[in-house]
Amino acid sequence: MRILLVEDDTLLGKGVSAGLVQAGWAVDWTLDGIDAETALHSICYDAVVLDLGLPGMDGLTLLGRLRASKHSIPVLVLTARETLADRVAGLDAGADDYLVKPFDLTELQARLRALLRRSKGATGPLLxxxxxxLDLTSHKVFLDSAPVELSAREFATLQELMMNAGRVRTRGQLEESLYGWGEEIGSNTIEVYIHNLRRKLYADLIRTIRGVGYTITAGNN
Incomplete structure (x- = not known):
């Protein structure tokens, strides 16, 4: 899952970005609303963590422009504006959730997980x-009730495929969901993750659609 963090406080931005990466997400971080809007129109993100008091374009304006363009990406507003009127304004502008600074990083992670589950049609933390x-909260995977050790990127690949069961994900789409800006991606990295998942779980779990990508068949619950 790939997150866009829009936060102009560099100290806070570094901390939040590091915490989200540690929790298993790919994170891109912008310092102003104009760069964020450009990123959102060029990259497919799973969610946005959005500050309101931004240079260039403030968060409410960016949010309003997103919703006016029918962009349905989940947005969690993260701001020091704590009055009821501020919260109502953020939600009315199209925010899906609202978290006031200062905050606990574990709560931010939990709220993001909830937003991502709802956006993918999942009703709980277990897929x-x-x-x-697959447990979205603990980042653990079980096969026949026995735990299976996966690397963070193997887990993220499996999560992306399971949350899009029945749909084919291209290598490019998988790379985009797993890696943030500036991260080096090997030419056969995704193929390695798929191979490892088949080996650690079972061989026919993931289907290769030749010339297109990979899929997990829907409805096998």
Whole structure:
């Protein structure tokens, strides 16, 4: 899952970015609303963490422009504006959630997980597919109730495929969901993750659609 963080406080931005990466997300970080809008129109993100008091273009304006363009990406507003009127304004502008600074990083992570589950149609923290259970909260995977050790990127690849069960994900789409700006991606990195998942779980879990990408068949619950 790839997150866009829009925060002009460099100290806070570094901390939030590091915390989200540690939790298993790919994170891109911009310091102003104009750069954020450009990024949102060029990259497919899973969610946005948005400060309101931004240079260039303030957060409410950016949010309003996103919703006016029918962009449905989940947006969590992260701001020091704590009055009821501020919260109502943010939600009315199209925010999906609102968290006031100062905040606990674990709460931010939990709220993001909830937003991402809702946006993908998941009703709880557990994803089921046949013999596999994936826990979005603990970042653990179970095969026939036994834990399976996956690397962070293997887990993220499996999560992306399971949350898009029935849809084919191209290599480019998987790379975009797993890596942030400036991260080096090997030419066969995704193929390695797919190979490892088949080996650690079971061989026919992930189908290769030749010339297109990879998929997990829907409905095998």
């Amino acid at each position: 089921h597919h046949g013999r596999i259970v």
